[in-house]
Every structure is written in C-alpha cells, then in structure tokens.
Amino acid sequence: xxxxxxxEERTMKIMILGADGYLGWPMAANLSLTKNKLILVDNYIKxxxxxxxxxxxxxxxxxxxxxxxxxxxxNKNISFVKTDCTNTQKFLNLFSxxxxxxxxxxxxxxxxxxxxxxxxxxxxxxxxxLKSTFNLITAVKTYNRKCHIIKLGTMGEYGTxxxxxxxxxxxxxxxxxxxxxxxxxxxxxxxxTSKIMDTDLLWFYVRTFGLRVTDLMQGPVYGVKxxxxxxxxxxxxxxxxxxxxxxxxxxxxxQGIANIPLTVYGSGNQIRGYLDIKDTxxxxxxxxKHAPKANELRIYNQFTQQFSVNELAKKVQNxxxxxxxxxxxxxxxxxxxEKEKHYYNAKHSxxxxxxxxxxxxxxxxxxxxxxxxxxxxxxINKTIIQPKSFWK
Amino acid sequence: xxxxxxxEERTMKIMILGADGYLGWPMAANLSLTKNKLILVDNYIKxxxxxxxxxxxxxxxxxxxxxxxxxxxxNKNISFVKTDCTNTQKFLNLFSxxxxxxxxxxxxxxxxxxxxxxxxxxxxxxxxxLKSTFNLITAVKTYNRKCHIIKLGTMGEYGTxxxxxxxxxxxxxxxxxxxxxxxxxxxxxxxxTSKIMDTDLLWFYVRTFGLRVTDLMQGPVYGVKxxxxxxxxxxxxxxxxxxxxxxxxxxxxxQGIANIPLTVYGSGNQIRGYLDIKDTxxxxxxxxKHAPKANELRIYNQFTQQFSVNELAKKVQNxxxxxxxxxxxxxxxxxxxEKEKHYYNAKHSxxxxxxxxxxxxxxxxxxxxxxxxxxxxxxINKTIIQPKSFWK
Numbered sequence: 001x002x003x004x005x006x007x008e009e010r011t012m013k014i015m016i017l018g019a020d021g022y023l024g025w026p027m028a029a030n031l032s033l034t035k036n037k038l039i040l041v042d043n044y045i046k047x048x049x050x051x052x053x054x055x056x057x058x059x060x061x062x063x064x065x066x067x068x069x070x071x072x073x074x075n076k077n078i079s080f081v082k083t084d085c086t087n088t089q090k091f092l093n094l095f096s097x098x099x100x101x102x103x104x105x106x107x108x109x110x111x112x113x114x115x116x117x118x119x120x121x122x123x124x125x126x127x128x129x130l131k132s133t134f135n136l137i138t139a140v141k142t143y144n145r146k147c148h149i150i151k152l153g154t155m156g157e158y159g160t161x162x163x164x165x166x167x168x169x170x171x172x173x174x175x176x177x178x179x180x181x182x183x184x185x186x187x188x189x190x191x192x193t194s195k196i197m198d199t200d201l202l203w204f205y206v207r208t209f210g211l212r213v214t215d216l217m218q219g220p221v222y223g224v225k226x227x228x229x230x231x232x233x234x235x236x237x238x239x240x241x242x243x244x245x246x247x248x249x250x251x252x253x254x255q256g257i258a259n260i261p262l263t264v265y266g267s268g269n270q271i272r273g274y275l276d277i278k279d280t281x282x283x284x285x286x287x288x289k290h291a292p293k294a295n296e297l298r299i300y301n302q303f304t305q306q307f308s309v310n311e312l313a314k315k316v317q318n319x320x321x322x323x324x325x326x327x328x329x330x331x332x333x334x335x336x337x338e339k340e341k342h343y344y345n346a347k348h349s350x351x352x353x354x355x356x357x358x359x360x361x362x363x364x365x366x367x368x369x370x371x372x373x374x375x376x377x378x379x380i381n382k383t384i385i386q387p388k389s390f391w392k
Numbered sequence: 393x394x395x396x397x398x399x400e401e402r403t404m405k406i407m408i409l410g411a412d413g414y415l416g417w418p419m420a421a422n423l424s425l426t427k428n429k430l431i432l433v434d435n436y437i438k439x440x441x442x443x444x445x446x447x448x449x450x451x452x453x454x455x456x457x458x459x460x461x462x463x464x465x466x467n468k469n470i471s472f473v474k475t476d477c478t479n480t481q482k483f484l485n486l487f488s489x490x491x492x493x494x495x496x497x498x499x500x501x502x503x504x505x506x507x508x509x510x511x512x513x514x515x516x517x518x519x520x521x522l523k524s525t526f527n528l529i530t531a532v533k534t535y536n537r538k539c540h541i542i543k544l545g546t547m548g549e550y551g552t553x554x555x556x557x558x559x560x561x562x563x564x565x566x567x568x569x570x571x572x573x574x575x576x577x578x579x580x581x582x583x584x585t586s587k588i589m590d591t592d593l594l595w596f597y598v599r600t601f602g603l604r605v606t607d608l609m610q611g612p613v614y615g616v617k618x619x620x621x622x623x624x625x626x627x628x629x630x631x632x633x634x635x636x637x638x639x640x641x642x643x644x645x646x647q648g649i650a651n652i653p654l655t656v657y658g659s660g661n662q663i664r665g666y667l668d669i670k671d672t673x674x675x676x677x678x679x680x681k682h683a684p685k686a687n688e689l690r691i692y693n694q695f696t697q698q699f700s701v702n703e704l705a706k707k708v709q710n711x712x713x714x715x716x717x718x719x720x721x722x723x724x725x726x727x728x729x730e731k732e733k734h735y736y737n738a739k740h741s742x743x744x745x746x747x748x749x750x751x752x753x754x755x756x757x758x759x760x761x762x763x764x765x766x767x768x769x770x771x772i773n774k775t776i777i778q779p780k781s782f783w784k
Contacts (some may be wrong), residue, residue, distance in 0.1 A: 181576035
C-alpha cells in the first residue's frame with residue numbers, strides 16, 4: 001500500500017472541501033492510504049448542477065456517505081460531513097470543531113462554460129467561489145492560523161500574455177527601480193476571473209495576517225485512474241464529458257468512442273498546459289509535504305506538457321486507431337472568446353524541483369481512459385457534448 | 393448658472409448609483425445644473441450603517457425624496473428611485489426602463505475600516521461591491537451596450553509598490569518580449585481588494601463584450617462646497633468625520649475644532665494622493681465628456697497632490713491657527729497594517745490633459761471646511777473619532 005508520507009512524519013488532520021468532485025474524490029481516496037485523519041466536506045452542488053442542466057457524468061457514483069465506508073477499509077480516521085462551505089456559520093462551526101492542519105480547497109465551481117451560460121450562472125460562480133474562499137480564510141484566521149491552505153487555482157488566470165508566464169510572480173523593472181508583483185492575470189471567462197479574485201483575496205490575508213497558502217495554478221486535467229491499489233470503478237472520479245463540465249481530452253475520447261467527430265473549437269491553435277490526474281494527486285501530495293511559512297503564498301504552475309487543441313485531437317485520434325477506433329476531427333465555431341493564435345510559454349519547474357515524476361500523455365494513457373469509457377459506452381449521451389454556452 | 397456641457401451637445405440620460413453618498417449627492421446636485429435627464433438611485437445603506445455603528449455624520453441631511461424636490465428648481469428632469477443595486481431583478485428592471493447613456497457608479501461600500509471591522513462587514517463589503525458592479529455590467533450588456541460606465545475606483549488599489557505608479561496600465565518588458573497589463577494591484581484592506589476585483593470584472597467585460605468603461609482611481613477626498621450656485625447646507629454632502637467613514641483631512645479639521653488632538657496613525661509617513669471634492673466633480677464631468685470607445689477601459693488616477701499624513705496634519709494645524717484655533721497633533725498606534733515608510737510616485741496627468749483645473753489644498757480651502765464645521769460645532773460627537781477597527 002502506498003504511503004505518501006515518510007513513516008516518521010506525524011499524522012495530520014486534513015480537510016478536503018469539495019470531496020465529491022472530479023479531483024476531490026481521488027485526492028480523498030489517495031489520502032485514505034495514509035495515516036492522516038481525513039475530513040471530507042461537500043454539499044453535492046455539482047450533482048445538483050449535473051441534474052439541473054442534464055449533464056449527467058458517464059457513471060453515476062455512490063454518494064460520499066457510501067464511498068467513505070469503502071475507504072474505511074484503508075483508513076478508519078475518515079469522515080464525511082455534508083456542509084455547504086458558503087454557509088459561514090456552518091463552515092466556521094465545522095472548522096473550529098476539527099481545527100485541521102491542512103485544508104485542500106476544491107470547493108469552487110470549476111467551469112468556464114457554466115460561468116458564461118447566463119448571468120445567473122455567472123453570479124453563482126463568483127458568489128460560490130469567493131464566499132467559500134472567504135469563509136475558509138475567516139476560519140483559518142480565527143481558529144488555526146497555522147493551517148496550510150492548499151487552493152486549486154488555474155493556469156487560465158494568466159490568460160495568454162505575449163511574454164513568458166512565470167510561476168506565480170513577476171519582478172518588474174521600471175524606470176530604474178524594481179518590484180516583485182503577483183504575475184498580472186487576465187482570464188478569458190468569468191470563472192477564470194473568479195479565480196483571479198480568489199488569488200487576490202488569499203494574497204491579501206497571507207501578507208496581512210501571516211496565513212500560509214499554496215496556490216496550484218493547474219492546467220486542464222485528464223484521466224480516471226489514480227493508482228494500482230485503488231483500481232476499481234468505485235474509486236474513480238466523476239467522469240464528465242459534456243460541454244459544460246467535461247475537460248477537453250476526456251471529451252475527445254468519449255467523442256471518438258461514440259463515433260462522433262472530435263469537436264475542435266475555432267482554429268485549434270489555442271495552447272494550454274495539461275496534466276494527468278495522477279500528477280494532480282502527486283502535486284497536491286508534494287504541496288502537503290512542503291508547507292509554506294507564515295506570510296508565504298507559494299505558487300506552482302501545475303501542468304506537465306503544453307499542447308495545442310489540434311495536437312490533442314490528433315493524439316487522441318492516433319491512440320484510438322491503435323484500438324481500432326477511427327475518430328474524425330471537426331472544427332466548429334468557437335463558442336468562447338479567446339485568442340486563437342498566441343504566444344505561450346509557461347514555466348512549470350517548481351513541482352519538478354519538489355520531486356514530481358510526470359505521467360506524460362502517451363497512446364497508453366489515452367487508451368487507459370478509453371478502456372474505461374468503452375466499458376460504459378452504452379451510457380454515453382451524445383446530445384450533451386455540443387457547446388450550448390456561447391460567450392457572445 | 394454653470395453648465396458642464398457645451399450648448400450644442402445633446403442631452404443625456406445619466407443614472408447615478410449611490411446618489412445619497414458623500415460624492416453621489418454633490419455630483420447629482422452639480423449635474424442638476426445641466427439639461428441632462430437624471431435618475432438618482434440609492435438604497436440608503438450608508439444611513440443604515442451610520443445608525444448601526446453609531447457614526448452619524450455631522451449634519452443630518454434630508455432624504456433624497458426631499459432633496460430631489462429642491463433640485464427640480466434647476467432641472468425638471470430629475471427623479472429618485474429607492475432601489476438596492478445588489479437586487480439583480482430590481483436593478484435590471486430599473487435600467488431597462490431608462491436605458492441610460494451614462495451610469496456613474498458610486499454604489500459601493502467605501503470604507504477600509506468598515507471592511508476590516510469583522511468578517512461580517514468584510515463579506516458585506518465584498519458582496520455589495522461585486523454584486524452591484526456585476527448587476528450593472530449585466531444590465532449594460534443586456535439592454536444598452538453603448539452605455540458609458542463611470543466607476544469610482546481608488547488609488548488604494550495600487551498599494552505602495554517600489555516603482556512609479558502609472559495611470560492604470562503598465563507595459564512590462566520581459567526576456568525580450570513585452571506585454572501591456574493592467575497595472576498590478578495590491579491593496580491594504582479588504583475594501584481595497586474588493587475594488588481590485590471590480591476592476592478585474594469590468595476589464596473582463598470590456599475586452600470580451602465591447603463595454604465602455606472609465607475607471608477613476610481616486611485618492612482620499614476632502615471638502616464640502618461644490619460651487620457658488622449650490623452654496624447652502626442643503627446642497628452639501630454627508631460630512632462623516634468618524635473613524636469608519638470619515639476621510640482623513642475632514643476628520644483632522646473636526647478634531648482641531650473639537651479641541652482634541654489630530655490623530656496620526658503610526659509614523660505618519662504614509663504618502664497618498666488627495667483631492668478637493670470640487671475636483672472630483674470636475675473630473676467626473678470631464679469623464680462624461682470623454683467617453684471611451686467600445687472595448688476601451690479608460691483609467692485615470694484622480695488626485696491632485698501627494699502628501700504624507702504628517703504633512704496633512706501640519707497643514708490643518710497651520711490653517712486653523714489663522715482662525716485662532718490651536719490644534720495639537722498626536723501619533724497613535726496604527727490600527728491598520730500598511731507600510732509606514734515607502735516609495736510613492738504616482739502619475740496623474742490624464743485628467744490634466746482633459747482640462748482639469750485643480751483646486752489645490754491651501755489654508756483657504758481648509759478654512760472653508762472649518763467654517764462649515766464650526767457652524768455645526770455643537771453637533772460634534774467626540775466619541776466616534778478614535779479608531780475602533782483594528783486590522784490585527
């Protein structure tokens with residue numbers, strides 16, 4: 001059984017906000033293989049939204065009450081609390097009862113298309129993401145200022161500037177003087193803008209009240225399998241493939257298997273940094289091990305490889321060919337407003353320095369996802385894949 | 393009678409959000425001297441907060457229903473609507489009914505100490521400021537995309553970086569390439585952070601949906617009198633002098649007249665850019681005249697002179713001496729967390745280029761405020777001036 005901590009390390013109380021999500025659940029499952037005490041928190045908002053917008057994920061997973069029981073086989077010190085992190089009093093009560101050493105904050109609405117669907121979804125994204133973060137800050141500031149907050153940010157906060165994207169910070173030389181700033185950010189959706197605001201909020205409290213925060217600027221994630229111990233459907237994450245909550249590579253694989261074209265938005269020359277879900281887990285474990293000092297906001301760019309959307313589509317096409325699936329690729333009008341031809345060179349050496357051993361994107365890793373999708377092929381709903389949220 | 397518009401200019405529909413406030417009301421009064429149609433909006437939240445925290449302003453002013461009637465003498469096309477701009481449906485209804493050409497957005501909670509009082513006030517500030525701005529954006533995007541939004545920002549968004557503060561934007565040269573960014577911001581309170589978020593929000597919608605926005609990065613304002621036509625108590629703004637809602641120069645004058653020491657926070661070497669309320673009005677009138685194009689966020693640094701807090705205190709002391717008031721100055725522990733020794737050189741040439749003729753800070757301008765305070769000296773409540781909100 002894997003153990004991400006050295007044996008001599010003390011056990012910690014780790015709270016996972018948004019533990020039912022695509023990343024929250026596998027993170028919880030992975031940490032259940034350690035001796036740490038785990039408190040999983042979720043309000044099932046994503047399940048509500050999947051239902052509301054008719055975007056059910058590929059496999060309907062048991063609720064956390066049930067899945068927690070399965071994890072108890074590995075770790076008795078694991079509990080689930082159904083709480084809305086945007087409810088200030090309930091969240092403060094929960095936090096003060098446990099006083100966790102680490103909080104991994106996944107309790108944010110993660111979708112650009114959802115945030116741009118209409119103004120109600122836009123405000124819901126802003127309100128949910130800011131309030132959950134504000135409540136977490138308030139709890140830490142009030143009850144345990146040493147608590148290490150690990151927040152999932154997004155590479156999308158940086159947008160596509162015409163200069164290299166550095167890792168969180170930028171030293172600006174100007175008229176003979178210099179200043180280190182948070183790297184200037186401008187995202188291409190309201191969701192990304194809400195994450196920029198989160199970062200601003202955390203940075204204010206870090207520098208003013210001595211909080212300790214790690215901000216993981218993550219690229220789009222792909223994959224389902226986490227590790228060999230937890231290699232069964234019940235440990236896999238929610239696999240969304242729709243236009244609103246699905247990430248691009250997972251969606252392409254579903255399209256290929258469903259025998260519909262892989263839909264590339266616009267020219268397909270948009271470049272982003274991507275990573276395997278195994279690496280997300282690895283990075284967060286590394287972040288847990290390397291807590292920042294008081295007054296420190298530690299920022300990592302969390303991705304392993306840069307690809308254009310065209311390259312991704314071709315990689316999926318080539319890998320699927322090896323298992324005798326002929327996928328076609330189709331360019332469609334971009335529903336988003338984003339630069340389709342741009343410079344992109346983003347630094348991502350921080351996690352490597354901490355010891356990240358990346359699982360790079362190969363035919364094998366695409367086929368690993370494809371095998372999962374093929375097993376559930378009969379459940380694919382082809383009608384939920386085409387974009388329905390248009391920026392304009 | 394003054395007219396800020398050229399005679400040949402068409403009249404406009406101008407909506408003022410937060411028309412009961414320190415700046416909203418004199419702006420409305422001043423614009424009543426033009427031929428424009430005016431729609432004043434407020435929900436009296438500041439009156440509620442003055443009462444709740446026991447921070448009543450020097451003079452209790454009639455409500456806008458009454459004051460609007462007075463303004464009708466100058467302009468028949470003026471109306472007041474009591475509406476909470478954070479109520480999305482009500483605000484969208486109001487906006488769609490009038491479809492204004494210009495909206496001056498003062499509907500934000502403006503106080504650093506209020507925002508840092510406790511977490512409830514903190515969230516109230518974030519929520520109010522973001523939601524009123526988001527609703528305004530939604531209304532403009534939905535009903536009249538040509539509408540010119542004039543938003544009051546704050547110089548405090550920039551903080552005190554170790555390089556010159558440029559006017560809104562900064563071109564960064566990095567590894568042989570360059571990019572123009574919004575000038576990187578980091579404020580010293582939650583209020584200032586909420587204004588940084590506002591700017592991010594507006595800039596996203598400007599570049600994505602072609603909105604037209606002027607952002608006025610304003611320094612602390614002082615003064616009561618606007619112009620000669622409107623020179624009577626009923627036209628003056630709410631004059632707060634307490635620790636929560638009072639601005640520093642107005643507060644110093646009240647302290648001098650009340651025969652209590654002028655309280656300088658910390659070393660007093662904090663430098664900021666200040667302006668007379670007459671210049672606020674002038675700047676906003678200039679902004680109205682110079683509407684940005686679609687997709688343009690026009691940013692001005694709105695102040696006329698830089699002073700340290702020590703210099704301000706001494707200027708007030710010297711001016712009051714001329715009217716035979718001997719004020720003392722007392723340094724007290726800084727309730728805020730802010731740099732007390734820092735570089736500060738902020739550009740402010742944009743408004744001058746548009747024609748701003750500044751009213752600089754003189755003994756005369758201090759005495760003008762002092763005369764107003766002396767007239768109401770018996771109403772000064774000495775117990776509401778000492779700081780009660782501490783950052784730590």
